[in-house]
Each structure stands twice: as structure tokens, then as C-alpha cells.
Amino acid sequence: MEKTREDLVGKMKKKKKLVRMVLYIGLVLVLGMVIYQVRSAYLRAEAAKAAEAKKQAQEEARRKEEARKKKNEWVKKDGKSYYYGEDGKVVIGRYIQEKKIYYTDDTGAVVRTVDGEKPMVAITYDDGPSQFTDDFAQLFKKHDSAATFFEVGNRMNEFEEEAKTITEAYCELANHTYTHQNLTRVSVSGMHNQLNKCDRKLREFGEQAETILVRPPEGAVNETVKKNIHAPIILWSVDTLDWKSRNAESVYRKATTNIKDGDIILMHSLYESTLKASKRIVPELIDQGYQLVTVTDLAQFRGGLKNGEKYFDIKPVESEKEDQKSQDETTTTEEEKTTEEL
CATH class of the missing domain: 2.10.270.10 (Cholin Binding)
Known part of the structure; x- marks a missing residue:
């Protein structure tokens, strides 16, 4: 009886030992699987990183090669x-x-695109912006053309949305003073205040030119104005008198008759009659062979613009030389005639 009991205890110890061994082996296997999975995930992540790095390197190399090929x-x-x-x-x-x-x-x-070797004309509008400004801007955009808008600074906020469309249509914003002030009737400090405030407002609405062009209201310029305007002074060679006639047909005729390469045409963006006329003027001048450009573009290949100088038109350089030659010849002829008379 005692022996049987000992045998039973021995068997139970062996069984417990076997269970512990099985549990140990199971634990080792589970740990092994966990370690394997963690290691596999790590290796996959590293492989993915390496693949992404390789892809980025290849893309960068492709971009550099593309840039090298596309340079200029x-x-x-x-x-x-x-x-x-x-x-x-x-x-x-x-x-x-x-x-x-x-x-x-x-x-x-x-x-x-503006071709510097082909005839061109600058159409300009004063006194805006107005409720018609967007229509003017879209007209030029439609015809792959541009104009220069000499705007009054204190009108910009009143017609904010309309003003934004000017640069969006690749047209040019320019300075017509802040309150449409005749600059010959104010002090030098008053003049600077008018121009500087307007410049700041124009830049708020997208004008990026280093020097913003100026057109004094009424075209009023004296020596004091010339000395104190630190920008080119843009006047005009063709006055449509649209402000006076308010007649679309009259404006159309003045803006399309006897137009020459380099002319600067004056209109105002305040009037519906001017908008109506412009819808005929723009395609007509294009049909006559002119590119319709900003004043800045008109001057780009024609000697540029100088601060404080007045410009009524901007002719091709060769035309200016021919005009000077003609004047010189006329002067010479008159001198010879005077000599003969003496």
C-alpha cells in the first residue's frame, strides 16, 4: 500500500514535469513567433524605406536631368x-x-506675346475704376491685348472687385493721383502725398512694376511737377474727347483714324459710350495691324522711359532717328537759304 502511494506520487511529479516542459516549449515557440513577426515587420519597413528613398533619388535624378535638358x-x-x-x-x-x-x-x-519688331499702340483709360472696368479688362483679355488704366486712388475701394480684374487680365495699373488733383495747384508735399498714396493703393491691387507710371489729371504739368514726379509722365497723342462727346461713334472714329505706330490713345473708363466704342476700336486697330499693349511694353524696345520726362507717344527708335534727320535737313536747308539771301 505504501509502495503504491509512492508510485502514484512519482507519476504525478513526472506528469507535472512534463506539463511544465510542454508549457516552456510552447512559450518558447510563441516568443519565437513574436520575435519573428516583429523582425519581419521591421525588415519590411526598412525595405519600404529603402524603396521609397530609391524612388525619390530616381525622381530627383529625373528632375535634374529634365531641368538640364530644358535649361533655356x-x-x-x-x-x-x-x-x-x-x-x-x-x-x-x-x-x-x-x-x-x-x-x-x-x-x-x-x-x-508682344513682338517688339511689329507696330503697336497703347490704349489708355483715365479716372477709373468704375462699374465698367471689368468689361474693359475682359475686352482686352478676349483679344489677347492689354491697356493701361490710370486710376484714381480713392476710387479703388469703392470698385474693389472691378479694380482687381485689371492685373488679372494682364493689363497695367498706373497713377492718376489719389483724388484726381491738378498737381500744378498744390504744394510739393501735397503732390508727393497724392502720388504716394495712389501708388500704395495700386500695389494693393496687384501692380508690381518697380516704377508706376503717372498721368497728371488734365495733363497739367509744369517745371515743378516735372522735377517732383519720380516716374515717367505719360500724356497722349490721340485725344478721343470721349468725356465731352459721350458719343460712341465719334470716339470710335477718333481712335481709329490716322493712327500711327507708337500712338498713345486717351479715353476714360467712366462712360458706357466709351465701352461701346472700345468694343469696336480694339478689333479694328488689330485689323489695321497694331498690337494693343501697355505703355510700359510700348516703350520696352524703344529706348525705355525716364523719370520726370513727358511722353506724348513712343515711336520706334528708327522713326525717331528719321524724324531727327528730317528736322536736321530742314534746318540745314533753311540755313543755306538764309546764306544765299545774304
């Missing part, structure tokens, strides 16, 4: 033209290449 090169995509500059990046905004001026949208796609 035109590229056509989906029917649109893009220019890649010296740094291999697409050029955005207004830029000049050889004898042409290019304007792009925000992606760098060219939306308008």
Missing part, C-alpha cells in the same frame, strides 16, 4: 508653351526674350 528651352505641353530658364525651372510672370515680351499664367503657360 521652350517646351510644348497640351498645346501650351512654357519656357525653362537658366535654373531649369519654368518662368512665371512677365519676361523678355530677345525682341519679345511674354506673359504667363500662374503655371508658366504663355497667355500673351
Whole structure:
């Protein structure tokens, strides 16, 4: 009986030992599987990182190679033209290449081109913005053309949305003083205040030119004004008198008859009759062979603009030389005639 009991205890000890061994082996196997899974996940993550790094390196190499190939090169995509500059990046905004001026949208796609070797005219509008400003801007955008808008600063907030459309249509904002003040009737400090306040307002609405053009109200300029306007003074060679006639037909005739390369045409954006006339003027001048450009673009390849100087028109450089030659010949002829008479 005692022996049987000992045998039973011995068997139970062996069984417990076996259970502990099985549990130990199971635990080792589970731990092994966990370690294996963790290690596998780590290796997969590292492999994914390496693959992504390799992909990025390949993409960077591709971009560099593409940039190298496209450096100073035109590229056509989906029917649109893009220019890649010296740094291999697409050029955005207004830029000049050889004898042409290019304007792009925000992606760098060219939306308008000005050929410096072809005839051009600058149409200008004073006294805005107004309820018609957006219509004027869209008219020029529709015809791949541009105009210069000499705006009155204190009207900008009143017609805020309309004013924004000017630069959005790749037209030019310019200074017509802050309150439409005749500059010959104010002090020098008053003049600076009028011009500086207007400049600040124009920049708020997107004008980015380093020097903003100025047209004094009424075209009133004296020596004091010339000395104190630190910008080109833009007047006009063709006055449509739209403010006076308020007649679309009259404005149309004046703006399309005997127009010459380099003319600066004066109108006002306040009148519906002027808008009506402009809808005929723009296509008519294009049909006559003129590019319709901003004053800044008109001057780009014609000697540029100087601060404090008055400009009634901006002729091609060769035309200016011919005019000077003609004047010199006339002077010489008159001198010879005088000598003969003596």
C-alpha cells in the first residue's frame, strides 16, 4: 500500500514535469513567433524605406536631368508653351526674350506675346475704376491685348472687385493721383502725398512694376511737377474727347483714324459710350495691324522711359532717328537759304 502511494506520487511529479516542459516549449515557440513577426515587420519597413528613398533619388535624378535638358528651352505641353530658364525651372510672370515680351499664367503657360519688331499702340483709360472696368479688362483679355488704366486712388475701394480684374487680365495699373488733383495747384508735399498714396493703393491691387507710371489729371504739368514726379509722365497723342462727346461713334472714329505706330490713345473708363466704342476700336486697330499693349511694353524696345520726362507717344527708335534727320535737313536747308539771301 505504501509502495503504491509512492508510485502514484512519482507519476504525478513526472506528469507535472512534463506539463511544465510542454508549457516552456510552447512559450518558447510563441516568443519565437513574436520575435519573428516583429523582425519581419521591421525588415519590411526598412525595405519600404529603402524603396521609397530609391524612388525619390530616381525622381530627383529625373528632375535634374529634365531641368538640364530644358535649361533655356521652350517646351510644348497640351498645346501650351512654357519656357525653362537658366535654373531649369519654368518662368512665371512677365519676361523678355530677345525682341519679345511674354506673359504667363500662374503655371508658366504663355497667355500673351508682344513682338517688339511689329507696330503697336497703347490704349489708355483715365479716372477709373468704375462699374465698367471689368468689361474693359475682359475686352482686352478676349483679344489677347492689354491697356493701361490710370486710376484714381480713392476710387479703388469703392470698385474693389472691378479694380482687381485689371492685373488679372494682364493689363497695367498706373497713377492718376489719389483724388484726381491738378498737381500744378498744390504744394510739393501735397503732390508727393497724392502720388504716394495712389501708388500704395495700386500695389494693393496687384501692380508690381518697380516704377508706376503717372498721368497728371488734365495733363497739367509744369517745371515743378516735372522735377517732383519720380516716374515717367505719360500724356497722349490721340485725344478721343470721349468725356465731352459721350458719343460712341465719334470716339470710335477718333481712335481709329490716322493712327500711327507708337500712338498713345486717351479715353476714360467712366462712360458706357466709351465701352461701346472700345468694343469696336480694339478689333479694328488689330485689323489695321497694331498690337494693343501697355505703355510700359510700348516703350520696352524703344529706348525705355525716364523719370520726370513727358511722353506724348513712343515711336520706334528708327522713326525717331528719321524724324531727327528730317528736322536736321530742314534746318540745314533753311540755313543755306538764309546764306544765299545774304
